[in-house]
Amino acid sequence: MSTETPAPGPIVRPYGDTTGDGMVQVSFTLPLPHDKRAEGAALQLAAKMGMSPALLVHAKAMGPHFTFFVVYGSVTHLVDVRDVQVVEREFPLLGSAEVNQAIRSRLGRKLVVVGACIGTDAHTVGIDAILNIKGFAGEKGLEYYREMKVVNLGAQVLVPDLVASAREVGADAVLVSQVVTQKDAHIHNTTTMSAAFREAFPAGEVPLLVVGGPRFEEGSAATLGVDRVFGRGTTPGEVASYLVHELVTPRTAPEPRGEQR
Template sequence: MIVRPYGDSTGDGMVQVSFTLPLPAGKRAEGAAAQLAQKMGIHPAMVVHARPIGPDFTFFVVYGPVSHLVDTSAVQVVERDFPLLTPAEVNQAVRRGLRRRLVVVGACIGTDAHTVGIDAILNIKGLAGEKGLEYYREVKVVNLGAQVAVDELVSAAVREKADAVLVSQVVTQRDAHLHNTAALVQAFADRLAPEQRPLLVVGGPRFDESAATELGVDRVFGRGTTPREVASYLVHRLVPQEVLA
């Protein structure tokens, strides 16, 4: 299926982009924004919003049509390859399959202080009407919070005999989330044999969900992930399949 962006009418190709230029607000800055948008394939480019950010920067919103087409048959995404379970089904599967509580250790590592993501998955209040993993009777949650050193997280995972380690990364400047993930994977490799290592799951708005193998982790979750999805994935990976049949 071939599609074009939709703006004012079907197939008109209209798109809206926003960006910041290191230029003081004014006509020259707006002209530069329009020129950049045209080089991006937006023609004609209309600067519909310009706002100064201090004396030397300007934020823009540009609107206009593009000629590009999208072939939806060529789009590659990571589809959910496990059934979505209810909390009761998760508890039952863990109880029957592991005969003990499933242990999850979570944290934001490095200098990342944004706990909204990890708390949404782990804390009982959850996200979008779904309870977090603390709500599941058969799941033991150890939430270490923010700005946790990698070595501290590894030690906690070993001490708690974690089945899975969940790491949320929101700070992405200079690819901090990728560097922190690499450090996490290496720290576990230095401490534990591959067969002893817990599942490593990372998540955040700037992660590529298809990059798990490249990053050396077991799963990458992107924006919009819910506690129920994470719980279902953990059961899928950690509980023997014959129990789930």
């Protein structure tokens, strides 16, 4: 591959073999049995996506009626990085000692966190990475923090049971992980959960609602009715720092949480 330095500027193209050659690789599945006709359909789709020329580099039958494809080719599309919008972190990252100190000195009790995977989602890797003491990416999970009480309900938790558990332990925050996204299951489960908490708790007393998963859009919290959305790669330290920012750090003329959404 080329080692030449890309020319500076706000307009960029994809990079494959040489700078600015526009080469991309995409994968998709078509509801066709694997044969020459299916391969031709895959190349036709790639052409309509703006890939020219397009090379079929992989095709594999997925049962008798579906085929998985990988296509490689050049596109003419340009990206203006000045138009890219990102969600900036609005709180400082704190170490575990700083988190514990803030909770102990300002809250005067342990901060209570309830976590779960809701609906039919049985993938606990995400919620365990944030909550379990072993943590993720070299950081200890929230169970490691002395000033936090963590209740991990595990997988496939029904929304009414999550609400009941949060009420029983007096949760300050509820963390929900969603990995299963077929037919937007993560969106449906999150909005259902949010509505259930707003119905069960008086205004201003709803626990902080935080959701995370690899296919959430980070700027979608208001649409989903939650306080915060975390995407892929989030670490326990980021979540702990956010909880302190929202629940512990003094604010100037704070508003009740139930009126902020």
